[in-house]
Amino acid sequence: MAAIETAPLPLPPSADLSKFVDFGREVKGVNPGTLTPEQFKEIERLLYKHSALLFRNVDLTPEQQYALTKAFDPTAENYGHGNNKTEGTKKSILHPDLKTIPRQPQVQLIGNGTVYNHEGLAEAKLKHPSHTTFHKTRVSEEDEAKGITRFYRWHIDAALYDLSPPKVTTLYGIEVPQGPRQVCRYDDGTGEELEVPLGTTAFVSGKTMFAILPPELKSLAVRSKVKYAPHPYVWMAPARAKPTGLGIESDSLELPLSELPPWEESKIKVLPLLWKNPVTGDLHFEVHPCGALELLVDPLPEGAKREGALHPDGAHITDLQTVRDLLYKMQRPAIAPSLVYPHDWHEKDLVLFHNRGVLHSVVGAFKSDQVRAFHQCNLAASDDPVGPDADDVKKWA
Template sequence: MAISLAPLPLPESGDTSKFADFGREVKGVNPGTLSPEEFEQVKDALYKHDVLLFRDTSLTPEQQYALTKAFDPQSESYGHGNNKTGSNAKSILHPDLKTIPRVPQVQLIGNGTVFEHEGLAEAKLKHPSHTTFHKTRVSPEDEAKGITRFYRWHIDAALYDLSPPRVTTLYGITVPQGNRQTCRYDDGTGDELQVPLGTTAFVSGKTMFEILPSELKSLAVRSRVKYSPHPYVWMAPAHALSTGLGIESEGLELPADQLPPWEESKIKILPILWKNPVTGQLHFQVHPCGAAELLIDPLPSGAQREGAIYPDGGHITDVKEVRDILYKMQRPAIAPSLVYPHDWSERDLVLFHNRGVLHTVVGAFATDQVRAFHQCNLAASDDPTGPSAEDVKKWC
């Protein structure tokens, strides 16, 4: 039986022309018990639409792990390594994740204290807040009025040793209701976005690439990012920009000799653009907070050199310059009209193409507002595929 797909409801701020292919609600099937034929349809839909929503579904941790693993049967461990983030108190992810004991690939995330949950007698959860990570913060007075920010735009990935997961699944178990909030960019543009309380916000990596001017498309198609070893430990002392799209360059990152032991061979060097395995389209997929260097190939022979950026290639090691280049390329795609902020209900299951979108936590909860979600993503069995020689020729 063919699955049924319906467009996701967009906020009034959304540019419908940019969301024509983005996001679908899946109806008529149980995501926990998909037949092989149904799964293939779901898999195809995910890569074509990047975000899938199942409403009012019951899903055990075992079923969520099995569904996530089906997208990459050779994958096994949680995207950051089973229990690794929980055991490393220096990581900025340390407060945000609690492992389900019997299914260590599934994490409990949320806010407040949860009791007797899937083998956890007591779990104290902390919803990530910009107040602990950004260089500046919304004033307490504005926060009381419902003003908030994006926390950290990112891809779910360890970015060291392990390959970026293909898919992330998020399942809402306890979802507190409350007033909508205003997400401010606070970057001098005046941009702001009305969002549901505790939304997860998504932007399309495909759109991020498509809206670039030609000279930046040429740069993107020729470039790779070298990430820091143990990037979440490296960035922990640093502060984020007010948009959540990268780190302020203040020299606060941990020096290499203060990081946990690392090997050069395990550092990730990944293309800026990742090829969609179904559509063949290119998605701009960079975790701006972990980027340390840029490696740029020269223009191919016969390419137009006039107006080209780094026509002879380059290796940029100054982290501020790296961040400035990436910000210039990524900031247009988080404009309010291009953000999908999901309005969570209990028993919502969201699957997203982790190699095709960036996402972020948004908002803030009171300490007595309990929120519980299950999250699963698995370190992939391979690294993403970058642009082909034909892609480079086309976009240069």
């Protein structure tokens, strides 16, 4: 059997190389659509160790993509948001972005423009999500014409209600329009910006997000859980996001819980802020800030230093603005330009990412006549993520 080779990802000049020592690998010498069980085991280990894997010049059918994705979680069956994708409602903010491959419904066609005769779809009108419809403020049309853009929404692929967050997402580029690079502005008063390839997918490491926190925020993170809203994508649909794409502005625009599709308390997700990597044991800060409703903080363990600690006796934080401000304070440092990997897509690129180890965002804007077609697959997991254990709490709290 030929050895699986790896090489570092092509990091941009903006990247702080010291923070990308373990993050991301290009995998060579193996076809991801036809892996032997031994090869898959090695790919699985590499993915959990490095968070994102890139394969170039891959020919991959929807069936092969589904099989590869499922191999990471063999008892998983449904697409990550459920096989009707959006809880049977047209109100969800995800609704316009997804089209299903008829013979392999767990694989979604995403992109931009109109695609004809594609894998059993006679015609599919695709729309690249744009910050102009989701953020509270927007880049001016003049600036947009000059190639200024934003992160759309930093997120984890997950329904965040009823279904468990997928372990792995696979993204496969089929038609990739080329065009001038764009400048992604943060527009949050920091003056930060990041030069990006057209239509990049941007990734940040949840491991780094935790690692760079000061001790008092590490202590808070290791003791906290987030309670998500029921049907969060319907709940948040009327609200608008921050200019960094990292969470929602608190303008009380969310749908009242009484107006959501029917929901059950038992299906609401309460998940740790930190998810434990099943291979490395590392803690990854994994919160979808847009869907967060409340924070539950455990008290400090016995013997922990109380001086300077936040919520030393524990807390149940239900004020939405407070919840969002606290999460933003913890998550914003990790999306700094030097910590973002913006993937430069080429046709037949396949990217696998550890959906429980990274956050990612769609970036950029296409014109309506620029055709882009990708296949995306993730599966609602067979279990919820595991949080910090007693030793982790003792170490970081």
